[in-house]
Amino acid sequence: xxxxxxxYLEEAYEYWREVWRRQMAVxxxxxxFLRGSTLAALGGASALNSLLAACASGAETVQREVQREAExxxxxxxxxxxxxKYNWRLxxxxxTPYYGGHALEPNNDPPSNWDFFNSLMHSxxxxxxxxxxxxxxxxxxxMERLDTDKxxxxxxxxxxxxxxxxxxxxxxxxxxxxxxxxxxxxGRELTADDVxxxxxxxxxxxxxxxxxxxLDRVEVLDRYTARFHMKRPIFWWPNIVANPAFAIVxxxxxxxxxxxxxxxxxxxxxxxxxxxxxxxxxERVRHPHYNRPDERWPGVQLPFLDRGTGIYFADATxxxxxxxxxxxxxxxxxxxxxxDDVIATNPQTRWLVRPVSPDDREAFxxxxxxxxxxxxxxxxxxxxxxxxxxxxxDTLKLGAAVWAHPIAYYNLGYEEPLHGKELGxxxxxxxxxxxxxxxxxxxxxxxxxxxxVSGSVSDLHQVMQNMxxxxxxxxxFDERESTEFTERRTQGNxxxxxxxxxxxxxxxxxxxxxxxxxxxxxxxxxxxxxxxEAMIERALYTLDADEQVRILRQINDFAMDQVLTLExxxxxxxxxxxxxxxxxxxxxxxxxxxxxxxxxAIIWLDDTAPGGRGGRPLQL
Amino acid sequence: MQRYIIRRVLxxxxxxxxxxxxxxxxxxxxxxxxxxxxxQEAEGAxxxxxxxxxxxxxxxxELGIGDPVHIQFVKWAAGLVRGDFGRSLWTGEPTWDxxxxxxxxxxxxxxxxxxxxxxxxxxxxxxxALKQDTLADYIGRLIAIAGISIPDFWLGIMALTxxxxxxxxxxxxGYREIWVDPWGNLQQxxxxxAILGFRGAADDMRxxxxxxxxxxxQDYIRTARAKGLSERTVIFRHALRNAIIPVxxxxxxxxxxxxxxxxxxxxxxxxxGVGSLTLNAISLRDYTQIQTxxxxxxxxxxxxxxxxxxxxxFIDPRIRYN
Numbered sequence: 025x026x027x028x029x030x031x032y033l034e035e036a037y038e039y040w041r042e043v044w045r046r047q048m049a050v051x052x053x054x055x056x057f058l059r060g061s062t063l064a065a066l067g068g069a070s071a072l073n074s075l076l077a078a079c080a081s082g083a084e085t086v087q088r089e090v091q092r093e094a095e096x097x098x099x100x101x102x103x104x105x106x107x108x109k110y111n112w113r114l115x116x117x118x119x120t121p122y123y124g125g126h127a128l129e130p131n132n133d134p135p136s137n138w139d140f141f142n143s144l145m146h147s148x149x150x151x152x153x154x155x156x157x158x159x160x161x162x163x164x165x166x167m168e169r170l171d172t173d174k175x176x177x178x179x180x181x182x183x184x185x186x187x188x189x190x191x192x193x194x195x196x197x198x199x200x201x202x203x204x205x206x207x208x209x210x211g212r213e214l215t216a217d218d219v220x221x222x223x224x225x226x227x228x229x230x231x232x233x234x235x236x237x238x239l240d241r242v243e244v245l246d247r248y249t250a251r252f253h254m255k256r257p258i259f260w261w262p263n264i265v266a267n268p269a270f271a272i273v274x275x276x277x278x279x280x281x282x283x284x285x286x287x288x289x290x291x292x293x294x295x296x297x298x299x300x301x302x303x304x305x306x307e308r309v310r311h312p313h314y315n316r317p318d319e320r321w322p323g324v325q326l327p328f329l330d331r332g333t334g335i336y337f338a339d340a341t342x343x344x345x346x347x348x349x350x351x352x353x354x355x356x357x358x359x360x361x362x363x364d365d366v367i368a369t370n371p372q373t374r375w376l377v378r379p380v381s382p383d384d385r386e387a388f389x390x391x392x393x394x395x396x397x398x399x400x401x402x403x404x405x406x407x408x409x410x411x412x413x414x415x416x417x418d419t420l421k422l423g424a425a426v427w428a429h430p431i432a433y434y435n436l437g438y439e440e441p442l443h444g445k446e447l448g449x450x451x452x453x454x455x456x457x458x459x460x461x462x463x464x465x466x467x468x469x470x471x472x473x474x475x476x477v478s479g480s481v482s483d484l485h486q487v488m489q490n491m492x493x494x495x496x497x498x499x500x501f502d503e504r505e506s507t508e509f510t511e512r513r514t515q516g517n518x519x520x521x522x523x524x525x526x527x528x529x530x531x532x533x534x535x536x537x538x539x540x541x542x543x544x545x546x547x548x549x550x551x552x553x554x555x556x557e558a559m560i561e562r563a564l565y566t567l568d569a570d571e572q573v574r575i576l577r578q579i580n581d582f583a584m585d586q587v588l589t590l591e592x593x594x595x596x597x598x599x600x601x602x603x604x605x606x607x608x609x610x611x612x613x614x615x616x617x618x619x620x621x622x623x624x625a626i627i628w629l630d631d632t633a634p635g636g637r638g639g640r641p642l643q644l
Numbered sequence: 645m646q647r648y649i650i651r652r653v654l655x656x657x658x659x660x661x662x663x664x665x666x667x668x669x670x671x672x673x674x675x676x677x678x679x680x681x682x683x684q685e686a687e688g689a690x691x692x693x694x695x696x697x698x699x700x701x702x703x704x705x706e707l708g709i710g711d712p713v714h715i716q717f718v719k720w721a722a723g724l725v726r727g728d729f730g731r732s733l734w735t736g737e738p739t740w741d742x743x744x745x746x747x748x749x750x751x752x753x754x755x756x757x758x759x760x761x762x763x764x765x766x767x768x769x770x771x772x773a774l775k776q777d778t779l780a781d782y783i784g785r786l787i788a789i790a791g792i793s794i795p796d797f798w799l800g801i802m803a804l805t806x807x808x809x810x811x812x813x814x815x816x817x818g819y820r821e822i823w824v825d826p827w828g829n830l831q832q833x834x835x836x837x838a839i840l841g842f843r844g845a846a847d848d849m850r851x852x853x854x855x856x857x858x859x860x861x862q863d864y865i866r867t868a869r870a871k872g873l874s875e876r877t878v879i880f881r882h883a884l885r886n887a888i889i890p891v892x893x894x895x896x897x898x899x900x901x902x903x904x905x906x907x908x909x910x911x912x913x914x915x916x917g918v919g920s921l922t923l924n925a926i927s928l929r930d931y932t933q934i935q936t937x938x939x940x941x942x943x944x945x946x947x948x949x950x951x952x953x954x955x956x957x958f959i960d961p962r963i964r965y966n
Contacts, residue, residue, distance in 0.1 A: 137736055301916070303921075303924050305818050305819075333818060336914070339911055342804055346814060352817075505674070508680075
């Protein structure tokens with residue numbers, strides 16, 4: 025099995041112990057490290073961050089050393105070669121910050137409108153708005169995990185204070201937080217009333233209803249404290265309020281002029297949006313009264329950048345060209361060939377490769393309604409065994425992918441996605457057994473399975489067709505225009521297989537809830553099983569974090585054993601940063617924590633950025 | 645003449661009505677509506693929304709697409725009569741505002757493309773004719789064949805990629821208004837306009853070459869030369885003026901082709917013009933925006949044809965009715 029994930033402090037301690045040893049170039053006694061770890065544990069993240077800040081001046085030396093070790097193969101970080109080579113620790117964290125500058129983002133086109141209550145906003149709100157909690161990010165934070173009880177910190181709130189029985193949560197708000205100075209809010213202070221108003225509206229919102237379903241009501245205790253009464257206690261509520269979809273807004277703005285509300289966002293976040301047009305671009309400038317200091321840069325009025333522009337690119341070539349010519353500061357792709365292409369012209373690009381969790385994977389749902397062969401587990405298992413996943417990954421993705429499974433590895437308590445036999449007996453390629461299972465299920469002559477596809481048939485579909493054909497399964501395609509495809513899939517209107525809907529979830533139980541709960545709109549195949557329902561229920565409502573991990577593992581194992589979804593692969597997530605861009609990386613939850621993130625408050629551009637876009641060195 | 649014009653105008657009214665009804669109906673024949681497109685967009689943005697069936701119905705009602713189709717049509721048509729084209733189902737902005745914002749870009753792009761089309765096509769065609777069967781002629785004909793054969797989108801991608809690889813150059817991204825940043829604007833528009841104009845220029849080259857060759861063989865050219873006129877006068881005053889007439893008729897067709905070509909070129913060069921707006925509106929099932937765009941463009945086409953008819957009537961009285 026994959027290694028058991030260490031705790032945040034253990035992990036950070038081990039890493040920085042090595043950094044410290046090399047920095048000081050002295051042999052330090054083990055007992056000193058033990059004392060250091062105790063201190064770090066007591067001091068928590070801030071102590072580690074201080075340690076990082078202290079080491080920042082020599083960070084580059086350490087980086088080079090780690091890089092050399094990685095190249096020699098002695099520094100084992102990941103079992104996936106690309107992830108090993110381009111992991112987030114090799115990025116240039118910390119160092120001398122630069123203040124000012126203008127960032128150009130190729131993947132930050134504005135939303136169609138800013139109506140938070142009627143649109144899905146999670147990837148748009150982080151720069152201009154704040155939520156109560158947020159993910160830890162940047163120097164000193166672990167970027168691959170999303171522990172429900174460890175990896176969150178206050179954003180608007182100073183902390184999350186649960187009742188002893190988790191029946192309510194108190195969120196004391198940071199005093200002095202001001203909205204952007206735009207009418208009708210005019211830079212007034214944010215209070216607990218704004219929190220209550222926002223969540224009252226989210227309770228009746230069309231989107232994300234499944235996430236706030238646990239909330240009963242919000243009570244304002246005083247000007248700066250909001251109490252969230254739960255319908256039923258859950259211990260991972262901070263995880264939900266850290267979702268950028270739940271930004272806090274001002275009632276006079278939301279209830280005022282409708283056009284103004286839809287077109288001009290007003291938040292408390294690090295940037296003020298000055299121009300926002302759908303499928304065009306977004307312009308934003310520094311919020312001069314941004315009230316979320318960062319202990320890693322004490323006394324600095326964040327954000328570091330003066331301005332940011334997010335541009336919509338309809339064409340991937342134009343986006344790549346913009347990055348090549350210094351008109352974009354980063355480039356995202358899930359295509360290794362694209363990455364190699366950029367490396368050829370921009371070798372100085374800093375890359376980060378991450379094994380993606382289930383939010384963007386190639387997996388297929390079965391049609392469970394009516395009389396279908398998929399009710400027989402032997403058929404589902406035969407289909408799974410017929411796929412040579414590693415060959416698919418090596419051929420189609422140039423090795424830049426992992427075997428897929430339904431629950432995110434970090435929610436299962438692992439450091440990396442599961443692989444091979446770790447996923448059970450029904451995933452490793454075995455056409456002989458697949459044929460045998462089909463025979464046992466009564467399909468000696470084989471069977472025909474229809475796959476509904478969006479647009480046209482892809483390389484993956486054709487490879488699957490060939491592999492299925494080897495065991496006697498005839499895969500036929502039902503090609504549908506993309507919008508029609510979505511409509512049919514939403515209605516469950518397909519015959520055999522369909523690609524799963526992409527779901528972004530931050531909490532482990534939400535994965536299971538989305539795909540396997542009977543009433544979930546994402547369960548488009550209509551799967552229903554009381555045993556699974558019971559497990560989901562337990563995962564949702566246990567008040568013990570470790571117990572939740574155990575249940576989620578059971579769900580994942582059960583789903584893989586029963587082949588509830590036909591899991592194929594999950595593509596690596598690849599991002600390249602221009603060399604002048606600092607403090608930027610990806611997070612386990614990319615959609616929430618990079619390109620829709622508050623982290624732009626701590627990102628800076630150094631003075632080598634082209635066109636005078638960089639900042640100036642900041643003496644701390 | 646007056647009766648002729650009135651008659652032509654009246655004849656165009658049913659055409660416009662047909663376009664209005666056709667556009668309204670056809671986009672609704674396609675499966676999936678704006679809600680489906682929103683779900684799809686949300687999925688592309690990293691997370692599908694968990695909208696329950698009743699929530700979807702509520703949103704449909706709010707957007708005004710929950711009514712029966714004929715009611716929707718009556719509401720929209722009533723708005724048109726009042727000069728209200730409706731609001732975008734996605735952004736909530738008036739569709740008319742969005743159209744005109746995009747139209748400025750498309751018109752500028754098309755205008756530059758047409759100018760380049762003429763400036764490139766006619767001189768090369770004339771030169772090719774004057775230097776028939778020489779290296780210059782072969783090169784000119786090669787360029788013309790290339791212009792006809794190479795698709796716009798491929799040329800656009802090449803024009804983006806290779807300057808970036810060779811010289812690290814790309815025109816500034818993000819639309820720059822001509823009055824705010826003329827140099828940035830020119831950089832943004834010249835390459836896409838040249839690509840758009842290239843196809844038309846190729847046609848112009850071929851036609852102007854063949855016309856010029858034909859005219860140069862006419863008796864009056866021989867006469868002009870026999871009179872002792874300079875070669876320049878013969879070419880520009882006598883030959884070119886006659887050879888160019890059929891080429892001019894081609895420019896109207898070229899403009900239509902250029903407008904159609906903007907759909908792809910605007911996407912590649914990240915220019916938020918009418919082509920991009922319409923393409924996006926179609927893929928996002930933004931009914932009101934599609935209706936507005938198609939209707940305004942249809943009015944332009946109908947009006948353009950009307951002008952052509954009237955102009956012909958002025959030029960050649962034989963085609964007038966009665």
